[in-house]
Amino acid sequence: MITSLTAEKLTCVRGERTLFAGLSFHVAAGQALALEGANGAGKTSLLRLIAGFLAPRAGRLVLKTTQGQSDDNEERGRLIGWLGHQDGLKPQLTVMEQLIFFAALYGSAAGCDAALEEVGLARQKDFPCRYLSAGQKRRLALARLMISKRDLWLLDEPFAALDRDGQALMARQMTRHCGQGGLIIAATHEPLGLANASLQL
C-alpha cells in the first residue's frame, strides 16, 4: 500500500533538449496530481520517468509504502497502473480475451466480467477489438487499469477519445480510486474533475 510519492529535483533530458529541471512534487495516498503544459512540454516523459522506463538525468523519486521506502525503478513499476496514450489492444483478440490476458498477467483473472459491466462493455465482450470505436477501446483500457489493482495510476490524457458518458465514467473511477487510498498522476489538457493539485511543466 503506497503512502506517498515524492519527486526531488527531477531533471529530464531527451536527446539534446532539457525538458524540465529541478522539478519537485509530492503526492500522498488518496491524492491526485494533474500535469499541465503545452504539447511537447514533457508530460509524457515525466510519466514515463515515474514509471521507470526513463532514468532522470538528476534528482530522484522516493516511494513510501507501508513496508518501507525505496527509490528503485523496478519496485516502483510493480505498483503502477499505466494508461498511456495508446490503448495496448490487439485488433485480433476479443474484448474478453484481451481483458483476461491482462488480468492473468497482473495476477488474477477474477473480476473480468464485473469490470466489463462497470465500463459498459458487457454486451461487446465477444467482439474482436477491431470492431470497437475509439471510445470503447479507451473504456476497455480503463477496465484493464481497474482490474490490475495497482495503487499508483499514471494516466496520459485519460479523457481523450471518450464521449460525455465515458468521461463521467472515467472521473467516477478516478474518484473511487483516490477514495480507496490510491494515487493518481495524470497528464491532461482538461480539468480532472477531482480535487487535485496541479503541476505546470
Added chain:
Amino acid sequence: MNILYRYANPREFMRLSGALLPFTAAAAVLAILAGLVMGFSVPPDYQQGMTVTIMFIHVPAAIVAEGTYALIAVLSLFSLVWRHPLSDVAARAAAPLGALFTALGLVTGSLWGRPMWGTYWVWDARLTSFLLLLFLYLGYMALWNAIEDEIRAARACAILALIGAVNLPIIVYSVEWWNTLHQGESIISGKLAPVFLWPLLVMMAGYGLLFLTLWMIRIRTEILNRRSRTLMLGGA
C-alpha cells in the same frame, strides 16, 4: 580507472590526440614503408615464390581486423556497465576501420591464395571466418545508422557487439569443424623463418599505428561534429 575518466573528457582527449597525431601518423608511414622494403628484400619462398610477400600485407590486416572487434567489444562493455562517455564515440569510430581492414584481409588473402589454388576463393577456414567477421561489422554499422536516437543506438550496438564477441569464438570453431568435415583447402601455415618474422612484426606495428591514427582522427571528427551540432541547436 581515474586515468580513463581523465581522458573521457572530450577536451582532454582532443588535447592529447592533437599532440600524438603527428607522431603516430609519421611512425605509421615509416613503419609500413620499412616493412614493405624488408618484405620485398626477403628471398623468395621456395614453395610460393614472391607471392609470399602478400603475407606481409594480409596477416597484419587480419590481426588488426580481429583486434578491432575485440576493442569494440571492450568499449561496449565500458559503455554499458560503466557508462564511460567517450567509449560510444570510440566504438562507432572504430567500426568502419575494422570493416576496412577485414575487407583488405579478404582481398589480400584471396590474392595470396590465387597462385596456390588457381581460383580467387576457396572456402578456407580462416577466410570464411573472415567473411563472417565482415558481416558482423556490417551489421553493427547498419544498426547504428538505423537507430535515430544517438544514445539508444550506442547502447543497442554495444549489446550487439558483446553478443558478437561471445559468439565469435563459437563461429570460428564451427567454421574449422566444418572445414575438417568437408576437407577444404587451407592457406599454408607453419613455422615462420626469422627472416619472415621481422618484416611481419614491423608491418604489424605499422598497421597498428595506422589504425590508431585513423581512429583518433575519426573520434576527433565526431567530437567536433557534436560540438557544432550543440552550438547550432543551442544558438538557434
Added chain:
Amino acid sequence: MSAFTALLSRDLRLAARSGGGAALALGFFALVATLVPLGIGADLNLLSRVAGGVLWVAALLAALLSLDRLFQGDFEDGSLDVIALSPLPLESVSLAKILAHWLSTGLPLTVLSPLLALLFNLPASATLVLFVSLLIGTPAVSAVGAIGASLTLSLRRGGLILPLIVLPLLTPAVIFGAGSVAAKMDGMAPSGGLALLAAFAVAACLLSPFAAAGAVRLNLTN
C-alpha cells in the same frame, strides 16, 4: 493461469489469427525447397548431397520471416509498456515470446522437413538426422532471432537489418545442423555435430532472454 502462460497463449493465439500463423513460414520453406532444384538441376544424386544444407538454410530463412514482429507489435500499440510493468520480469517475457515463436514457426518447419527431404531424395537415415537437427536447432534460431528482434524493435525498416544482424550469429547452427546430415551421408556418426548443435542451442536459449530483456528496456526509454 500463470502470467507466463497467459503471455504465451496470447502470442500463440495472435500468431494463429494473423495470416494463418505457420502457413507463411511453411509456404516459404516449401517454395525455396522447390526453387533450388529448379536452379541447380534435377540430378537426384546431387540433390541428396546438398539436401542437408539447402533445407537448413531454407528453414532458417523461413523462421526469420516473422521475427521482426516479435516485440514490434507490442511496442507499437503500447502493450509493451503495460507488459513491462506487470509482475512478469522482462526476461520471462522474452522467454515466453521465444517459446511462442518456436512453437508457431520452428516446430512446424521441423515437422514439414521430412516431406521436403523426399523432394531431394534424401535417404531415410539422413532424413531422421535432418529432423532431429532442426528440432534441436530451431529453438536456437528463435532465441538468437529474439535478440535481433529486440534490438530492432523500434525501427520501421528493421525487417531488413534483422537478418543482417542475426544470420552471422546463427552460422554455427547451420554448420552443425547441416554438417550432421552431411556426416551421416558420408557414413560417419552424426552425433558429434548434433551434440555441438545442442550445446549451441542450450547456450542461446539460456543467454538470449537476458540480452533481449536488456534491449527491450533500452527501447522502452523511447
